[in-house]
Amino acid sequence: MxxxxxxxxxxxxxxxxxxxxxxxxxxxxxxxxxxxxxxxxxxxxxxxxxxxxxxxxxxxxxxxxxxxxxxxxxxxxxxxxxxxxxxxxxxxxxxxxxxxxxxxxxxxxxxxxxxxxxxxxxxxxxxxxxxxxxxxxxxxxxxxxxxxxxxxxxxRRVRFIGDADQRIVEDHLRILRFFRFNAAYGRGPLDPAGLDATRRHKARIADLAAERICHEVMRIVVAQNAGNVLGLIGAEGFLDGFLPGPYNVDAYRALAGLERRAGREPTPALAIAALLNFDEAAFQSAADALKFSRRDRARALDAMAASRGMPPLSVPQTHALLYEHGTEAFVDGLLVGAARGADIIDLPHLVTAARQWRRPRLPVSGTDLLEQGGAPGPELGERLAHLEKVWRQSDFMLDKAHLLAIDRQLRQPKD
The missing domain is CATH 3.30.460.10 (Beta Polymerase, domain 2)
Structure with missing residues (x-):
């Protein structure tokens, strides 16, 4: 046939x-x-x-x-x-x-x-x-x-096939897909018939599994032309109960632009944090509702924590922040800090330097300290923590011999 x-x-x-x-x-x-x-x-x-x-x-x-x-x-x-x-x-x-x-x-x-x-x-x-x-x-x-x-x-016109209401009744996820395809491929105003249909049926989004909603949202926020679409989604409450608006679209655009200038595509979890005005409590609530992965949740929270120390004011402070947060969270924190309005001079240079940095290893161990006396337990942990602090303050320059000498000096009996 x-x-x-x-x-x-x-x-x-x-x-x-x-x-x-x-x-x-x-x-x-x-x-x-x-x-x-x-x-x-x-x-x-x-x-x-x-x-x-x-x-x-x-x-x-x-x-x-x-x-x-x-x-x-x-x-x-x-x-x-x-x-x-x-x-x-x-x-x-x-x-x-x-x-x-x-x-x-x-x-x-x-x-x-x-x-x-x-x-x-x-x-x-x-x-x-x-x-x-x-x-x-x-x-x-x-x-x-x-x-x-x-x-x-x-x-570049995103248009439902046939009757838009019928297409949405068949699959409620098409409401969010309408916005995603407009963000990714559309140009100009959204198709009026399609937009009106999504408005009539937006309550149906609540019938969808959180994981399916999350998947679509994560793809919307990284699309090239998502700004206007996200503003509409937030203003009209399409994701109320999951990612409530209104959204800070200016912060979202700023961060997306900074990420692209840093040579990478926008990071979904960071984009959502920006939409929520980098409010950690609001982000945690959204992460719960949309069932974010632990990785996505941690990345955004680590970035917001790192951003509070931005910008570093010296090379040693840069190294200290890199050591504390790690390269990924440091770079994320730089970009989030800049999106929040921090005046970061020579941002591209800082990003490049961070990517080239290799985390140093503390030259002394608990075994080294025990050979100088003392016993395992909380006191040993305090000795190691103190030496790590001194080592970090030296911009990681002190070697094993110097650190052991400092430990011996601290353990000498006081007159």
Missing amino acids: TGTTSPSASAFMVNAFWLSSPGLTAVFDAIEPVGRIRVVGGAVRNAILGEAISDIDLATEAEPHEVAAAAQKAGIRVHETGIEHGTLTLVADRIAYEVTTLREDVSTDGRRATVRFTRDWSLDAERRDFTMNALYLDRYGRGLDTVGGYADCLA
Whole structure:
């Protein structure tokens, strides 16, 4: 049976070098004999926009058992990563490709969908979220567009497919995805129909798992054009109960700009701390509500703690702060301090120096001190702590012999 498309489908061309990569070529060669297969979604969108791609997903008329058999016959490894939804992961030339059979929704409950397979490309497109994500590309760069997504891509317009309310009812996470895609790819005002629909349904966000909300929020805050979108999210209470607004968008923009000038992309946890005006209690509350990882929580809190000592006023103080906080927290603290208004002269030089710094090791140990007398216990800990303090105050210049001499002098009986 031959697959079908909408009579209103339009074609376009894309020149993408990765279409002829060995792994993708092997997948096309293996699957095409049992069903037409095209690249779909983000890789197509980003190729049109001239942006980098991170992975390649494909859609096919072939059903999963046909895909698996054809791939295995061609020597391609097959993993049943989403077989209940028609998705297999094929590994060719050490690259993983998700291959999904064309589908249409049978029922949805806002969090998950029941689907059935189809050979109709337009039905598969219509179940997707935004027009720019429902574009298909064959191995020759010939595109298929049944929803007007190509023009929307060129205009950088994020638009729901069909009825925006229905798309949101099908999957409540699409409310936040609407904002994320605008932050990442959109330009100009948000699509009015889409924005109005998100407003009507924003209470549905509370039905989502905190981890799914967190995942979307973390991706919104690192997007290139997130400032205006975040201001709207905070002002209109889209995340009340998780990340309550209004947000300090100026602090967020300042920190994001500083991070990019420091040669790195914005750090999600730090961006959220900035939105909350670097209020540690508010950040802790948001971290609890969104179920941040321990790593994300600790990074932001360490950065805010380090920022209180910024800027260092001398080279020894710089070294002392690096020793106390570590390189990552020191650099984070520098950037947070600058975003909060600290006057940090030659910030790029300080960042470079911090990245080149290597943490020194205290030249003496408890064993060394015990050889000079005394017994294990609290007193030994106090002796070590005192010598570490003296060593730090010397800008880490005192060697083992000097430190042991100081310990002996302190242990001499007082007259």
